[in-house]
Amino acid sequence: MTGRISAVIAAILMTISLCSCGAEKSEHSVYTDIFEIYNSLETYTAEGTMTVVSNLTDNSYAFKQYYAAPDKYRIDFDNMSYICAGGNVYMKSGGGAQTLENYISGDKNYIFVTDFFNEYFKSEDASVTVSGAENGFTVLDAPSGGGNIYRAEQSMWVDNKTYLPIKIETRDANKKPVLTVEFSDFKLNEKIDESVFQTNE
Numbered sequence: 001m002t003g004r005i006s007a008v009i010a011a012i013l014m015t016i017s018l019c020s021c022g023a024e025k026s027e028h029s030v031y032t033d034i035f036e037i038y039n040s041l042e043t044y045t046a047e048g049t050m051t052v053v054s055n056l057t058d059n060s061y062a063f064k065q066y067y068a069a070p071d072k073y074r075i076d077f078d079n080m081s082y083i084c085a086g087g088n089v090y091m092k093s094g095g096g097a098q099t100l101e102n103y104i105s106g107d108k109n110y111i112f113v114t115d116f117f118n119e120y121f122k123s124e125d126a127s128v129t130v131s132g133a134e135n136g137f138t139v140l141d142a143p144s145g146g147g148n149i150y151r152a153e154q155s156m157w158v159d160n161k162t163y164l165p166i167k168i169e170t171r172d173a174n175k176k177p178v179l180t181v182e183f184s185d186f187k188l189n190e191k192i193d194e195s196v197f198q199t200n201e
Contacts (some may be wrong), residue, residue, distance in 0.1 A: 030130045030138050030160055037163050037188065038117045043068045044191045046165075048183040050111060053176075067114055072197045075111065083199055090199045110144065110170045111181050116156050119144060136160045149173040164188070 046065040051058060058185040066074040081092040110116075119142050120126045123143040126142040138158045142150045157166040164186045170179040 031128050034138065034140075034158055034163055035121075038113070041067075041069065041114065041117075043192050045187050045192065046113070046183050047185040048167075048181060050100065051180045051182070053178050053180075057130070065112060066192055066196050067112060068192055068197065071113055074196055081196055085197045085199070092199065103117050110151055110179055111152065111168070113156070113165050113168070113186075116140075116142070116154055116168055119154070120156075130160065137166060144170065150178060 007140045024115060044065070044067050045049070047183065048065075049060050050063050061077050064076045066072075071087075072183070073082075075082050079093065083090045119126055123142045126140065128141070129139045137160055140156045140158065141153065142154050143157075150172045151170050153175070154168060154170045155167045159166055165183050167180060167182040169177050169181075172178050
């Protein structure tokens, strides 16, 4: 990964503050199943692509994510990783890790499934739409909170058969997509070795 791309990703993460088979299911049953699965989620791993849209360019980055309840996160981009553990965020490149000094513990991010659901479940303005059998997905919508006009609202698409997330889309105050996280491989409650979240490997 070039220095320029590394700088772009670092800026992104600082800006967004990292740390049915058979008959069609009813909206109520699908939503209930989704709620139960993600409200009790212990771990997940995921692979996919993150696309960041600016006024000038669209940049896409392949990633792998790890999450372990209640507050351990990791995302890998090419030869760079960001790890949130113990209230701090660390950037790893090569064999070393350094703390991101400007990170504020508890700040919101826009790239992890768990953070979307945390915002969704507490919002009075959240909504859900279950598509018909021809599409087979549920769309969850929620304001992003925090008053950031560049990260004003989010939507998550969830597969109605597997209940796995398809993508998370974040939009600005003008409803323009500015950040899209698309999942190609998502595994619920995978066993994750504790070393994944260590910064002294």
